Amino acid sequence: MKKVILSAVLVAAFCTATLAGKVVAKGPTYTALGNYTIETADNPAFIKGEECKTFTISYENSPMEVSVAICKDRKCKKYVVVSDKLSVQYVCNENYFGVEKLDKAFEKDGFKTNDSDLNRLEYYHQKVLTPGKRGELEATQLIASYFPLLLNNPTEAIASR
Structure with missing residues (x-):
């Protein structure tokens, strides 16, 4: 029985280690930032004392990295x-998927919109991106595509690599 449990723990640890930092999606943003790449983060984020699954988004024409x-x-x-330029939250429920300013509860962890x-016009356009629920990867792909449009001054985020 001990061998079975030990084997299960080792397999779980191996799977976790092999998935860390792996590219899970790529796609276009149709902005000056260029195409995006989504990778699994090496370490989970702890927000409001809870462990949260984390992805890292990078853009081909920008040194800016975005953590989700x-x-x-x-x-x-x-x-x-969260990025060095802007922090927001996207919410997903039965009715819609869209952007919001960060809740006051996140201020304790140092996060604030x-x-x-923030580009207010684009913010109001993104209040409802899609109807209904979305899977985690699909939602993260939507964030990677639409988040650059929320930047009030997107040219500050562009640099040649």
Whole structure:
């Protein structure tokens, strides 16, 4: 019995280690930032004291990296999106998937939406991106595509690599 448990733990650890930092999706943004790449993060994020699954998004024409922490809430999932330029959250429930400013509860962890960095027109366009529930990877792909449009000054995020 001990061998079975030990084997199960080793297999789980191996699977976790092999998935860390792996590319899970690529796609276009149709912005100056270019195509995106989504990778699994090496370490999960701890937000409000809970462990959250984390992805890292990078863009081909920008040194900016975006972290997406997926936190489960009572009725929905919150996708906390943090970059050095802007922090927001996307929410997913039975009715829609769309963007919101970060909740006040995230301020304890040092995360806050800065209105001066937020493109308000695009913010209101993204309040409802799609109807209905989305899977975690599909939602993260939508975030990778639409998040650059939320930047008030996207040219600051562009640099040649």
